Amino acid sequence: MGSVNRRRFFQRAGLAGAAGGAALVGGKKLVSAESEHQRAGKVIVAQGARAAHGSAHGGQGAVGTVDHERNGFHPLEVLTDFDYGEVSKDVAGRTVRDYEFVVANKEIEIAPGVFFPAWTYNGRVPGPSIRAIEGDRIRVRLVNTTEHKHTIHFHGIHPANMDGIPGVGEVGPGETFVYDFIAEPFGTHLYHCHSHPLAQHIQRGLYGAFIIDPKKGRPPANEMVLVMNAFDTNFDGANEVYAANTVAFAYVNDPIPIRKGELQRMHVINVTEFDPLNSIHLHANFFNVFRTGTSLEPSEFTDILSFVQAERHMVEFTYQEEGLFMFHAHQTEFVDLGWMSFFEVS
Amino acid sequence: MATSVRNRKSVPIAIGFVLLLVTAAVGLFKIFDATVSLRESPPVETLAFERTVFDEGTIEVQVRNDGPDEVIVAQLLVNDSYWNFEVTDRELSRLETATISLEYPWEEGLPVVMSVVTATGITITHVVEAATLTPDADASTFVTYALLGLYIGVIPVVFGLFSFPLLKRISKPWLGFFLALTIGLLVFLFIDTVVEGLELAGETAGSLDGVGLFVIGALLAVSGLMYLEDFLGRRKSGVSTSTASRGLVLAYLIAAGIGLHNLGEGLAVGSAIAAGEVALGTFLVIGFALHNTTEGLAIVAPMGGEQGRPSLWHFAGLGAVAGAPTILGAWIGGFLFAPAWAALMFGLAAGAVAQVVWAIGSSMRGEMSLSRGLPTLGFLTGLVVMYGTGLLVA
Numbered sequence: 001m002g003s004v005n006r007r008r009f010f011q012r013a014g015l016a017g018a019a020g021g022a023a024l025v026g027g028k029k030l031v032s033a034e035s036e037h038q039r040a041g042k043v044i045v046a047q048g049a050r051a052a053h054g055s056a057h058g059g060q061g062a063v064g065t066v067d068h069e070r071n072g073f074h075p076l077e078v079l080t081d082f083d084y085g086e087v088s089k090d091v092a093g094r095t096v097r098d099y100e101f102v103v104a105n106k107e108i109e110i111a112p113g114v115f116f117p118a119w120t121y122n123g124r125v126p127g128p129s130i131r132a133i134e135g136d137r138i139r140v141r142l143v144n145t146t147e148h149k150h151t152i153h154f155h156g157i158h159p160a161n162m163d164g165i166p167g168v169g170e171v172g173p174g175e176t177f178v179y180d181f182i183a184e185p186f187g188t189h190l191y192h193c194h195s196h197p198l199a200q201h202i203q204r205g206l207y208g209a210f211i212i213d214p215k216k217g218r219p220p221a222n223e224m225v226l227v228m229n230a231f232d233t234n235f236d237g238a239n240e241v242y243a244a245n246t247v248a249f250a251y252v253n254d255p256i257p258i259r260k261g262e263l264q265r266m267h268v269i270n271v272t273e274f275d276p277l278n279s280i281h282l283h284a285n286f287f288n289v290f291r292t293g294t295s296l297e298p299s300e301f302t303d304i305l306s307f308v309q310a311e312r313h314m315v316e317f318t319y320q321e322e323g324l325f326m327f328h329a330h331q332t333e334f335v336d337l338g339w340m341s342f343f344e345v346s
Numbered sequence: 347m348a349t350s351v352r353n354r355k356s357v358p359i360a361i362g363f364v365l366l367l368v369t370a371a372v373g374l375f376k377i378f379d380a381t382v383s384l385r386e387s388p389p390v391e392t393l394a395f396e397r398t399v400f401d402e403g404t405i406e407v408q409v410r411n412d413g414p415d416e417v418i419v420a421q422l423l424v425n426d427s428y429w430n431f432e433v434t435d436r437e438l439s440r441l442e443t444a445t446i447s448l449e450y451p452w453e454e455g456l457p458v459v460m461s462v463v464t465a466t467g468i469t470i471t472h473v474v475e476a477a478t479l480t481p482d483a484d485a486s487t488f489v490t491y492a493l494l495g496l497y498i499g500v501i502p503v504v505f506g507l508f509s510f511p512l513l514k515r516i517s518k519p520w521l522g523f524f525l526a527l528t529i530g531l532l533v534f535l536f537i538d539t540v541v542e543g544l545e546l547a548g549e550t551a552g553s554l555d556g557v558g559l560f561v562i563g564a565l566l567a568v569s570g571l572m573y574l575e576d577f578l579g580r581r582k583s584g585v586s587t588s589t590a591s592r593g594l595v596l597a598y599l600i601a602a603g604i605g606l607h608n609l610g611e612g613l614a615v616g617s618a619i620a621a622g623e624v625a626l627g628t629f630l631v632i633g634f635a636l637h638n639t640t641e642g643l644a645i646v647a648p649m650g651g652e653q654g655r656p657s658l659w660h661f662a663g664l665g666a667v668a669g670a671p672t673i674l675g676a677w678i679g680g681f682l683f684a685p686a687w688a689a690l691m692f693g694l695a696a697g698a699v700a701q702v703v704w705a706i707g708s709s710m711r712g713e714m715s716l717s718r719g720l721p722t723l724g725f726l727t728g729l730v731v732m733y734g735t736g737l738l739v740a
Contacts, residue, residue, distance in 0.1 A: 060430070062421050063430055114463055240469060336428065
């Protein structure tokens with residue numbers, strides 16, 4: 001979007017997405033409703049909200065559906081498919097996790113019918129969610145099949161020669177490099193390409209989750225990775241599509257199924273380019289915040305959390321009622337442009 | 347005799363041969379397209395938004411693919427929000443049109459920005475500065491547009507014609523002043539029409555070549571009016587002995603030129619209301635009316651120097667020729683507006699005005715010559731008057 005359009009939008013923020021506004025009011029209503037009537041009311045209101053965002057004519061949202069099979073990844077699977085690598089032990093008895101990341105150009109459908117010329121790690125955006133335990137040895141072999149130079153730069157603690165920046169661990173077309181380091185500290189981290197121009201290499205899709213569990217472990221929970229990303233489809237330096245895990249409105253068409261009463265642990269990572277800030281807001285609930293996932297005790301109890309670029313946090317929450325619950329960025333213009341989702345609690 | 351027969355036969359044969367050659371050349375180019383190897387670059391996707399119709403809670407947009415490559419309509423952004431829509435044809439090849447319709451709670455007087463997001467992620471944006479209900483093409487709006495045309499076109503021109511008795515009583519140099527004033531008015535109109543016309547030409551779908559249409563319109567008007575002048579002149583000199591003939595012919599020519607210009611003016615007003623891009627107030631109508639009164643003066647000026655008075659029917663005729671096209675223009679603008687049509691019509695108007703300036707200029711000789719003092723003053727006064735009354739419309 002040009003800056004003029006953006007300005008226009010801010011002038012009339014209330015006009016756009018009247019359906020979104022209505023749905024929001026509906027969501028708020030749920031909280032204050034009497035508990036006896038709550039369940040029935042919730043389902044009706046939430047479904048109404050979903051209809052307004054879904055395929056109903058005249059509402060907000062994208063028209064049609066994305067062919068996830070052609071993309072090769074489904075946002076519902078991206079949530080939970082942690083990649084533990086090929087596990088072995090070295091002579092010292094330390095756990096070694098081996099990965100192969102292939103950088104390839106790939107056209108992906110990020111909104112129904114809208115194709116983006118992405119750069120991918122292993123054919124998907126976001127790339128594989130690396131999962132390890134604090135102290136494990138990580139070995140990632142990077143293979144570059146493209147015409148540009150690329151790297152993997154991990155957020156974590158590692159030697160300078162493993163940093164994955166221009167000139168250090170950067171691989172040209174057809175070349176390979178092995179990143180070899182110890183996973184620390186525990187927390188919710190990320191990796192991304194650090195070749196220049198930097199914004200271009202990130203916004204094209206070269207990023208992913210890097211989750212390090214504490215040695216002591218954490219209480220059992222349903223764990224999910226949510227990468228908040230966006231796409232500048234017309235390459236004008238501003239995003240046309242916003243999403244959670246790449247596909248606009250993906251969790252509106254396919255709400256995330258979760259269980260009532262079960263602890264939910266979500267690793268939320270912001271890789272949005274061009275906008276300095278993104279956020280997550282849960283409807284009708286609050287969550288515990290573990291900043292950068294680097295502590296075992298929560299530091300905050302809230303229903304909205306902000307993230308600058310590359311900022312990530314671990315959040316935990318539990319739904320005590322069944323129904324559809326909305327969650328989305330509270331930059332409402334991102335909502336209008338695709339960053340809108342639902343949990344379906346059963 | 348034998349030669350002419352051979353010639354007559356050989357003309358169609360020659361034409362046929364040339365056509366055959368051209369067809370063959372085009373065919374060969376299509377088969378062995380040399381530019382294919384150059385087309386590795388991304389597709390050039392463009393859409394022209396030709397008509398936007400606002401109804402209660404709904405918007406309908408007609409788009410045309412005016413680029414060289416196919417355009418696939420994937421999503422629609424309305425005021426920076428993805429919005430549900432229906433489209434008659436999602437995949438548009440060159441020059442194909444489609445209608446996008448959506449339910450949207452648009453608000454009167456506020457801007458609506460629509461962007462088509464294509465399959466490749468390109469956004470093609472159309473801005474409506476102020477949304478307003480598009481009038482239905484029913485009888486009452488038809489009459490409203492006609493009245494509007496009457497107000498800004500016919501009535502002021504007729505008022506201007508009333509200056510005829512005054513023109514009868516003045517001396518030759520002063521008549522020169524008024525003729526030169528007319529030229530000044532028309533030169534201003536010419537510039538105005540060219541600027542507006544080229545602006546509209548720019549909005550035309552690229553492959554329809556708005557500037558080309560404008561130029562064709564202009565040349566059509568010039569050659570048409572030259573023919574008309576010649577035809578009327580020959581008829582008058584042959585049949586009638588009226589001494590008013592030369593002036594009357596010129597008056598009709600000016601009326602026709604101004605009429606074509608007013609067609610464009612009506613088009614501008616009608617389409618502005620229909621497109622919802624200008625909130626047309628009484629002020630605009632008053633401005634146009636004052637502006638057009640001077641056009642009536644321009645029409646009668648060449649008859650001032652001649653003996654006698656043409657019949658009142660001629661005055662009615664002149665008023666109708668010059669003013670009535672405004673009504674037609676308002677109808678076309680209101681109900682059928684497309685920038686391509688407008689470019690052509692503004693071209694016609696520009697050509698007509700230019701031709702009329704030439705005709706009046708060549709009729710001014712001796713004491714009325716444009717290089718004399720009073721006529722020069724008249725010319726400059728014409729420009730200033732037009733500028734002044736134009737301020738009322740701006």
